[in-house]
Amino acid sequence: xxxxxxERISHVVRRLGIGAHGQLVAGITSVDEAxxxxxxxxxEPAPPPQIPAxxxxxDARRAEQRRLPAEFWFTQMIQSGRLIEERLVxxxxxxxxxxxxxxxxxxxxxxxxxxxxxxxTGSFADLLHAMATDPALLLYLxxxxxxxxxxxxxxxxxxxxxxxMGRGTYAEADVVAxxxxxxxxxxxxxxxxxxxxxxxxxxxxxxxxxxxxxxxxGSKTFLGVTGPLDLEGAMDxxxxxxxxxxFVASKLYGEIVGGEPDTATLxxxxxxxxxxxxMRLVEAITATPQFLADETISSKVRTPLERVVGGLQAFGxxxxxLRAIGAYLETVDYMPWVPPNVAGFPRGxxxxxxxxxxxGFDAALAVGPDVPDxxxxxxxxRLGIYDxxxxxxxxxxxxxxxxxxxxxxxxxxxxxxx
Amino acid sequence: xxxxxxTRPPTDSAEPAVExxxxxxxxxxxxxxxxxxxxxxxxxxxxxxxxxxxxxxRREDMPATAAPSKSTTTSSSSxxxxxxxxxxxxxxxxxxxxxxxxxxxxGNDALNMVVPHQSIAYHDMRGGLAITDPIDLDGEIGFHPAxxxxxxRYHDGDVxxxxxxxxPNPDLSHFASMATWWTGMPGAVGANGWLGRYLDAVAGDDMxxxxxxxxxxxxxxxxxxAFVVSIQDFSGLAPMQPPWMDGTDELVAAWSxxxxxxxxxxxxxAAVQSAIRSAxxxxxxxxxxxxxxxxxxxxxxxxxxxxxxxxxxxxxAQLIVSGLAPRVVYVHGFGDFDTHEGQADxxxxxxxxxxxxxxxxxxxxxxxGLNSEVVVATTSEFGRRIASNGSGTDHGxxxxxxxxxxxxxxxxxxxxLDLGTVDNRGNPTYTIDFRGYYASLLEGWLGVDAETVLGGxxxxxxxxxxQ
Numbered sequence: 001x002x003x004x005x006x007e008r009i010s011h012v013v014r015r016l017g018i019g020a021h022g023q024l025v026a027g028i029t030s031v032d033e034a035x036x037x038x039x040x041x042x043x044e045p046a047p048p049p050q051i052p053a054x055x056x057x058x059d060a061r062r063a064e065q066r067r068l069p070a071e072f073w074f075t076q077m078i079q080s081g082r083l084i085e086e087r088l089v090x091x092x093x094x095x096x097x098x099x100x101x102x103x104x105x106x107x108x109x110x111x112x113x114x115x116x117x118x119x120x121t122g123s124f125a126d127l128l129h130a131m132a133t134d135p136a137l138l139l140y141l142x143x144x145x146x147x148x149x150x151x152x153x154x155x156x157x158x159x160x161x162x163x164x165m166g167r168g169t170y171a172e173a174d175v176v177a178x179x180x181x182x183x184x185x186x187x188x189x190x191x192x193x194x195x196x197x198x199x200x201x202x203x204x205x206x207x208x209x210x211x212x213x214x215x216x217x218g219s220k221t222f223l224g225v226t227g228p229l230d231l232e233g234a235m236d237x238x239x240x241x242x243x244x245x246x247f248v249a250s251k252l253y254g255e256i257v258g259g260e261p262d263t264a265t266l267x268x269x270x271x272x273x274x275x276x277x278x279m280r281l282v283e284a285i286t287a288t289p290q291f292l293a294d295e296t297i298s299s300k301v302r303t304p305l306e307r308v309v310g311g312l313q314a315f316g317x318x319x320x321x322l323r324a325i326g327a328y329l330e331t332v333d334y335m336p337w338v339p340p341n342v343a344g345f346p347r348g349x350x351x352x353x354x355x356x357x358x359x360g361f362d363a364a365l366a367v368g369p370d371v372p373d374x375x376x377x378x379x380x381x382r383l384g385i386y387d388x389x390x391x392x393x394x395x396x397x398x399x400x401x402x403x404x405x406x407x408x409x410x411x412x413x414x415x416x417x418x
Numbered sequence: 419x420x421x422x423x424x425t426r427p428p429t430d431s432a433e434p435a436v437e438x439x440x441x442x443x444x445x446x447x448x449x450x451x452x453x454x455x456x457x458x459x460x461x462x463x464x465x466x467x468x469x470x471x472x473x474x475x476r477r478e479d480m481p482a483t484a485a486p487s488k489s490t491t492t493s494s495s496s497x498x499x500x501x502x503x504x505x506x507x508x509x510x511x512x513x514x515x516x517x518x519x520x521x522x523x524x525g526n527d528a529l530n531m532v533v534p535h536q537s538i539a540y541h542d543m544r545g546g547l548a549i550t551d552p553i554d555l556d557g558e559i560g561f562h563p564a565x566x567x568x569x570x571r572y573h574d575g576d577v578x579x580x581x582x583x584x585x586p587n588p589d590l591s592h593f594a595s596m597a598t599w600w601t602g603m604p605g606a607v608g609a610n611g612w613l614g615r616y617l618d619a620v621a622g623d624d625m626x627x628x629x630x631x632x633x634x635x636x637x638x639x640x641x642x643x644a645f646v647v648s649i650q651d652f653s654g655l656a657p658m659q660p661p662w663m664d665g666t667d668e669l670v671a672a673w674s675x676x677x678x679x680x681x682x683x684x685x686x687x688a689a690v691q692s693a694i695r696s697a698x699x700x701x702x703x704x705x706x707x708x709x710x711x712x713x714x715x716x717x718x719x720x721x722x723x724x725x726x727x728x729x730x731x732x733x734x735a736q737l738i739v740s741g742l743a744p745r746v747v748y749v750h751g752f753g754d755f756d757t758h759e760g761q762a763d764x765x766x767x768x769x770x771x772x773x774x775x776x777x778x779x780x781x782x783x784x785x786x787g788l789n790s791e792v793v794v795a796t797t798s799e800f801g802r803r804i805a806s807n808g809s810g811t812d813h814g815x816x817x818x819x820x821x822x823x824x825x826x827x828x829x830x831x832x833x834x835l836d837l838g839t840v841d842n843r844g845n846p847t848y849t850i851d852f853r854g855y856y857a858s859l860l861e862g863w864l865g866v867d868a869e870t871v872l873g874g875x876x877x878x879x880x881x882x883x884x885q
Binding site: 331364 | 607634670689696
């Protein structure tokens with residue numbers, strides 16, 4: 001089946017943004033316009049809520065510490081005009097997967113979110129440096145336990161395997177040397193009634209700080225470089241490696257296009273990523289012939305996050321929507337801030353097992369309930385689906401209740417793909 | 419619809435989730451604009467909501483069903499073993515047998531479950547938390563006094579006690595330790611679960627070969643291909659009930675209409691249609707199985723099953739006696755074994771629940787004449803510290819576990835922990851690798867090649883068969 005022009009436009013928007021943006025898609029008349037719209041960062045970003053730093057760990061448990069970030073982030077995904085920013089904020093969260101279940105403090109997750117948002121469309125080198133001393137990541141990958149004399153290799157290994165160079169590009173000795181270089185960082189977590197005796201007065205609570213006496217100051221050899229390396233030095237060495245550009249470029253290609261780039265394509269992406277400018281890489285990816293190829297369109301499984309956000313963009317929500325989004329994404333284990341493991345969120349055919357598929361109907365509880373009485377094709381257009389089977393249309397049109405029709409549309413085969 | 423689907427369906431993301439505590443949305447008319455405004459304005463509505471509590475917060479010390487990272491490992495090499503298995507990779511396995519795994523999340527205090535009552539070190543270090551009235555089994559160890567049913571089964575020759583289960587370089591965090599136990603591959607990034615790999619290799623098209631009973635999927639059951647279904651109660655595999663619908667049956671029925679048998683598609687669309695067909699079929703088969711032959715029998719309805727071991731085991735027993743005969747039922751998320759404080763009462767209650775739950779479970783299984791087809795094995799991410807902290811015990815390492823059922827080789831297996839020799843954190847050294855425990859079940863009970871499932875060879879214990 002050939003791909004219709006509007007389906008191709010929709011493809012561009014849903015791959016570069018989060019969700020479906022059906023109403024936006026309906027007004028776009030060419031693929032070039034779609035790419036330009038999705039990559040446009042001229043609109044002012046929405047100001048994030050001012051969430052005050054908690055006084056101490058007890059104060060950090062207040063409900064609004066969790067609610068305000070969720071409200072802000074989901075709202076941005078649904079309605080921000082800076083589409084590519086939301087795609088990249090999600091991508092980098094998945095990339096630097098950090099779970100609140102281990103970090104425990106929403107405020108630290110929020111700070112990390114703001115860091116990701118700040119650098120999401122900027123420089124990967126800046127992002128990596130910021131994340132390497134990010135308090136939430138220091139807690140998540142045990143950086144706070146990593147000290148001279150008791151080296152913890154968790155971050156030292158993951159930073160290369162998952163964040164930068166990829167498996168098989170370094171030796172075990174490099175893991176140790178990287179971990180040693182990164183020793184000495186801790187997070188200032190204010191405990192009630194505890195004196196901050198050993199914390200310098202200029203250090204703010206909930207930030208990370210370098211404690212020289214915990215640092216392994218001696219010489220180490222990391223990826224062929226020998227010297228008294230520290231964390232910044234180790235990150236710079238990693239950024240010098242060509243594998244880092246290839247690994248990150250390939251992963252973002254997989255996010256936007258799907259699969260892995262062929263050798264020639266990867267070379268062109270690495271060239272575009274020479275200065276680690278993320279938007280230059282994105283532009284290069286959208287310029288590959290594969291991005292717009294027929295076989296790319298609807299070749300990926302739509303994630304639960306994309307499913308529910310697309311539904312909300314199309315039909316709005318209600319006062320309990322945030323709660324319903326959370327219940328749905330928890331049930332199918334796709335909750336932002338709660339990646340199932342360090343490798344990030346599942347993708348592909350893992351997302352079309354019975355549990356995840358059946359609970360796709362839970363996404364409908366976030367939508368409406370005041371929904372228009374539209375026929376099947378109209379509903380799917382709102383969801384950015386233009387190429388649909390007659391079977392799908394027939395099932396939708398035969399459904400009497402407009403809410404059930406929308407619930408079914410959110411769970412039809414075409415909408416399960418992106 | 420009761421026939422198994424003709425197609426081989428894709429996989430499930432059987433990963434952990436926590437129990438959603440959603441309430442139906444308010445049904446007032448709200449426009450899109452109001453919704454967007456509402457995100458900011460309806461603070462009062464959402465603030466104290468389950469969303470905040472259940473989603474973004476965990477109890478500080480208990481990451482519940484969190485899927486962990488590897489961490490603090492000091493092993494010098496990353497496992498290179500395959501973390502997913504193709505069909506047939508481990509042999510066919512033995513048909514008709516069910517392994518029920520009961521995961522005691524939080525770190526069960528095995529020393530107060532299987533009590534070394536003759537150990538001076540135990541009494542010295544445990545102080546007031548030592549069990550002084552265990553049910554003696556052999557003059558050396560005894561069960562917690564709440565485990566009356568299990569003690570009777572032990573004397574009947576139906577309980578294997580495997581002592582000293584652990585692994586090298588143990589991690590004391592729930593998070594990392596759960597990952598280790600779930601994957602059976604410490605430190606393997608993103609590895610599938612040990613049972614997920616097993617199911618991938620043996621389950622073929624049977625999407626109900628592995629069923630998780632609990633608040634959500636378990637990472638132990640996560641695989642590439644296997645259709646690991648997760649259910650919470652007797653409602654089976656069903657979406658949440660929309661407030662505007664009497665039942666979700668019609669929704670699911672209409673849904674299967676998207677993918678009528680014989681429909682021609684290609685690529686991912688075909689995969690999704692096949693998956694929808696299979697999922698709808700699984701929903702029906704499960705519903706029938708959960709409803710079969712139990713009209714006169716009182717059982718815990720719906721939500722009451724949630725959160726209790728008794729309720730979950732009730733569902734597990736029904737899955738088995740209904741004839742569905744899943745190869746694996748994974749029961750988890752029913753209690754907090756993380757007894758840092760108030761241990762005496764809390765642990766007694768959980769031991770009581772375990773004993774009552776297994777008693778009632780086996781009563782149903784035995785009544786159906788299936789006692790030779792079912793084995794229950796316990797897991798937990800770690801044991802607890804020997805020394806009491808006053809009112810509880812902190813995270814420990816190696817621990818004893820139980821395997822229950824007529825087919826087991828009863829008695830003590832492995833070697834008891836040496837409580838007199840502890841590491842710098844006060845924990846004894848394991849005597850059998852937990853992967854050897856898994857291998858004993860995979861080989862001894864499920865009849866498959868454990869080395870391939872676990873990516874290595876580990877010393878096993880003969881827990882199945884006569885001794």
